[in-house]
Amino acid sequence: MSALDTGRSGDTQPAGVALAGDYWRPEGRPDPLGEKGRSGIGAPLSRVDGADKVTGGARFAGEFRFDGMLYAALVCSTIANGRIVGIDTRDAESLDGVALVMTHQNAPRLNTPPVFLRAPNGAAGDDHPIMQTDRVHWNGQPVALVLAETQEQADAAAESIRVDYAAEPAMTDFAIAKTQARQPDNVLGGPAEIRVGDADSALAAAAYRVDATYTTPRHNHNAIEPHALTLAWVNEAEGEGETLRIHDASQCVDLAVASLAEVFGIDISRIHITSPFVGGGFGGKTLWQHQILAAAAAKLAGRPVRLALSREGVYRLVGGRACTEQRVALGADDRGRLQALIHSGVAAMTRHNNLPEPFFQATKCLYAADHIRLSIDVADMHMLANTFMRAPGESVGTFALESALDELADQLGMDPLELRARNEPERDPTSGLAFSSRQLLEAARAGAERFGWSERSATPAGRHDGEWQIGMGCATATYPYMRMPGAAASITLTPDGATVGIAAHEMGMGTATVQTQVAAARLGLPVEKIAFRYGDSRLAGSVLAGGSQQTAAIGGAVIAAQRALVAELLSLVDEHSPLSGLSPDEIECRDEGIGAIGDGSRFESYRQILASAGRSELSAEANAAESQELGNWSMHSFGTIFCEAGVSAVTGEVRVRRLLGSFDCGRILNAKTAASQFRGGMIMGLGMALMEETLFDARSGRVMNPSLADYHVPVQMDVPEIEVMWTDIPDPHTPMGSHGVGEIGITGVGAAVANAVYNACGKRVRDLPITLDRLL
Amino acid sequence: MQWTINGQVREAEVDFRTSLLDLLREQFQLSGTKKGCNQGACGACTVLVDGERINACLALAVQYQGREITTVEGLAEHGKLHPVQAAFVEHDGFQCGYCTPGQLCSAVGMIGELERDLPSAVTADLAAGQIEWQRDELRERMSGNLCRCGAYNGIADAIAAVLAEELGEEIAR
Numbered sequence: 001m002s003a004l005d006t007g008r009s010g011d012t013q014p015a016g017v018a019l020a021g022d023y024w025r026p027e028g029r030p031d032p033l034g035e036k037g038r039s040g041i042g043a044p045l046s047r048v049d050g051a052d053k054v055t056g057g058a059r060f061a062g063e064f065r066f067d068g069m070l071y072a073a074l075v076c077s078t079i080a081n082g083r084i085v086g087i088d089t090r091d092a093e094s095l096d097g098v099a100l101v102m103t104h105q106n107a108p109r110l111n112t113p114p115v116f117l118r119a120p121n122g123a124a125g126d127d128h129p130i131m132q133t134d135r136v137h138w139n140g141q142p143v144a145l146v147l148a149e150t151q152e153q154a155d156a157a158a159e160s161i162r163v164d165y166a167a168e169p170a171m172t173d174f175a176i177a178k179t180q181a182r183q184p185d186n187v188l189g190g191p192a193e194i195r196v197g198d199a200d201s202a203l204a205a206a207a208y209r210v211d212a213t214y215t216t217p218r219h220n221h222n223a224i225e226p227h228a229l230t231l232a233w234v235n236e237a238e239g240e241g242e243t244l245r246i247h248d249a250s251q252c253v254d255l256a257v258a259s260l261a262e263v264f265g266i267d268i269s270r271i272h273i274t275s276p277f278v279g280g281g282f283g284g285k286t287l288w289q290h291q292i293l294a295a296a297a298a299k300l301a302g303r304p305v306r307l308a309l310s311r312e313g314v315y316r317l318v319g320g321r322a323c324t325e326q327r328v329a330l331g332a333d334d335r336g337r338l339q340a341l342i343h344s345g346v347a348a349m350t351r352h353n354n355l356p357e358p359f360f361q362a363t364k365c366l367y368a369a370d371h372i373r374l375s376i377d378v379a380d381m382h383m384l385a386n387t388f389m390r391a392p393g394e395s396v397g398t399f400a401l402e403s404a405l406d407e408l409a410d411q412l413g414m415d416p417l418e419l420r421a422r423n424e425p426e427r428d429p430t431s432g433l434a435f436s437s438r439q440l441l442e443a444a445r446a447g448a449e450r451f452g453w454s455e456r457s458a459t460p461a462g463r464h465d466g467e468w469q470i471g472m473g474c475a476t477a478t479y480p481y482m483r484m485p486g487a488a489a490s491i492t493l494t495p496d497g498a499t500v501g502i503a504a505h506e507m508g509m510g511t512a513t514v515q516t517q518v519a520a521a522r523l524g525l526p527v528e529k530i531a532f533r534y535g536d537s538r539l540a541g542s543v544l545a546g547g548s549q550q551t552a553a554i555g556g557a558v559i560a561a562q563r564a565l566v567a568e569l570l571s572l573v574d575e576h577s578p579l580s581g582l583s584p585d586e587i588e589c590r591d592e593g594i595g596a597i598g599d600g601s602r603f604e605s606y607r608q609i610l611a612s613a614g615r616s617e618l619s620a621e622a623n624a625a626e627s628q629e630l631g632n633w634s635m636h637s638f639g640t641i642f643c644e645a646g647v648s649a650v651t652g653e654v655r656v657r658r659l660l661g662s663f664d665c666g667r668i669l670n671a672k673t674a675a676s677q678f679r680g681g682m683i684m685g686l687g688m689a690l691m692e693e694t695l696f697d698a699r700s701g702r703v704m705n706p707s708l709a710d711y712h713v714p715v716q717m718d719v720p721e722i723e724v725m726w727t728d729i730p731d732p733h734t735p736m737g738s739h740g741v742g743e744i745g746i747t748g749v750g751a752a753v754a755n756a757v758y759n760a761c762g763k764r765v766r767d768l769p770i771t772l773d774r775l776l
Numbered sequence: 777m778q779w780t781i782n783g784q785v786r787e788a789e790v791d792f793r794t795s796l797l798d799l800l801r802e803q804f805q806l807s808g809t810k811k812g813c814n815q816g817a818c819g820a821c822t823v824l825v826d827g828e829r830i831n832a833c834l835a836l837a838v839q840y841q842g843r844e845i846t847t848v849e850g851l852a853e854h855g856k857l858h859p860v861q862a863a864f865v866e867h868d869g870f871q872c873g874y875c876t877p878g879q880l881c882s883a884v885g886m887i888g889e890l891e892r893d894l895p896s897a898v899t900a901d902l903a904a905g906q907i908e909w910q911r912d913e914l915r916e917r918m919s920g921n922l923c924r925c926g927a928y929n930g931i932a933d934a935i936a937a938v939l940a941e942e943l944g945e946e947i948a949r
Contacts, residue, residue, distance in 0.1 A: 051857070053873030054865055054876060054877075055851075056806070056847065057851065063801070150791060150802075151798060151802065153791075223872070224810065224812040224820055224874045278872060279875075280872045280874060310814060365859030384845060507871075508870070508871030508925045509871065579784075640806040642866075674869065676925070676927060678870075679926055680927065682926070684924075707815060715919040715920075719926070721926040722929055
């Protein structure tokens, strides 16, 4: 038996599951798959693609081939603002194997791509023209592309290209840019300023006050797979014109198709993107210049192209998380109840993108303060557009907010968990909506007990272990539930099982595994009889692997497709069938077929129904219901992070000794893959807390550490055994009762570590990362 | 030019600038070995040469003619996963899977280092001659293989399970 078989074994025959319906309505019925005890749901199934990934069989985008394929290399600008006044490509063109040198002087005419969060079809990081003019907009912008027969030839040719610039003044110093900050039009489609009551007056009148500034640096995603693609303009069928066929590493295949169609002025049917495996995304694998340049160069050369960004190239072409400077001011009474909560500040941005790092997101929903003021300003800079990185907003925002809570607890002489409990809101404090499901206090209580929080020293610097000062800290984690529009799914039944198809993504989250489990449970089939297809723009729907929303988005689409499929099945049965006369709402899926709810005698297997109707297969496709739940409730995941850190009294080095996350994310669908998601997020949070920083040269606007040797991410030895636990309480208003789990893990960790450091040695660090020089 | 890769003799004519990594990926389409940084910082390209682990991105292909090269494609035997591969699946020692081939080859090479009693930075007594197989020893030795998804606990659990099987007892924490 192979590992794959072992992973798939176990009890896979769920009891009957009625069709889910109106979970999004206030009076609606919860998805029956969220109920406790549903066989298969929550089981720690090993990854269905595990065998492929451990044998080298999983092929990533830069590993596909086309006949006659050329290799690409890029030349990037070395100034942050100005013009190209000369490009000498003669040496490059004369080198062996070089097929094309493309610059703004010979690039094909391209439309400017639609920008993410600005246009509905936008997948692009910014709205700069792509190699169309002599203008340079950031230090690292591609200014030339070489195609050659081998990568070595392309790289050598790129090195030989000489570019002369006329530099113009550039805003590359955040310290100056922030003095000219502006309020953006919107933050994630909502207001950039939110006021409840009069927070400034309430703060001035409060008996206890914390008013502090916290800073967080730039970060890069650093997925271990650098962005890569292999593409060709191919003739799929005679007389239809060329199709742009792309093997990409993408977390948004459909949005990328829509955006590329606009760039090249062709119909979306003429672009086909597949992305079966993605070597990590974290928000970075959307549409950036490299895909467009590769397609343009392939067009110009008339040959297929592989473009794999170097690690440095990823830093130059793909945006990361912006730096922030945040003020958190808290005013409380002597019992710790918040009267004023102010969270404001500035994030770096450009005039060409639309993502003010939304650091106040978590603050909107976490605490019941009488008066609240939240605002985000942006400082325009000449830099590569910043973008989404795991838990945009919440990751760095909770560092500031949850550090400030710890400071207030310290001032009040109160346990920081108790302070948070005293400010637990009954309704969302800024929207006024009821929470669909909020079990934060339960998660905190259970986590504290497991962690041994009661052993925390109430005063800083109270525990020692040789040279190590030991402290404990905690922080609240939170991330919103989302279900974005556009999702649709197809289900195809054959006598051998079912294939679910949806244009969604697997970047390591466990999508293929979890959705196989869910489809099996929903359709009453064993997991072995489910094939889950994804990562192909020609599959149904449009699903973004972002915002921790994929699980819910796919769930909603499969619910709709299942209902359509059952209606089709019922339309096939004749009057002699035991199912005759039943409507979909009277049906449950069980035992590899459908039957009347609660009536074991009225049943037919899928195989029987297909055979009687003389069909070899039956397909149905449907769009997910509109996500009205988002307007009916305030919907979030919650958790509490607990950290035990040691601070060396000799060197100032910080080592995280223990880390625990206790989460409230609805129903957990796969204990194994969910635990990995939580841990993975927490480890990225640990990196954010202690070591991660994209160094940006304030003089030149150039990233100074575009390398995994100089941008430090946590390694095996930095990471303790991380405990994760969850409430497993279903949210009655979501598909499967579940919430996404991909991003919440990173939230709260920065503050939990900083608070543990304070508890260890009495030094409050308000600037990330907490490197040892800050503690000496 | 000739190389022995996963027990098979392979031939190609390559540019002297070609790395062993690019030879494997682009010439022989053995794309299981991954390119994460191409500068020896991430470990995704780890392969075994005569049983020892190296970063294939820092190795020139021409230097490795006549050596026994093993890649992730060569770990399983007769269609049966190598114990380390099976343990990675069981303990969820990966998410996206991109660093995984390097982790696997590194783990196999690292176990060989433990078996040969080679010390590491966390070995307390360098003169002891015998290395105690414990969790920090394997974690330290696996710290040259980055995993951005953060599957480190699963990776350590998987390797510890394989070592425990070999040792006949649990690996000390």
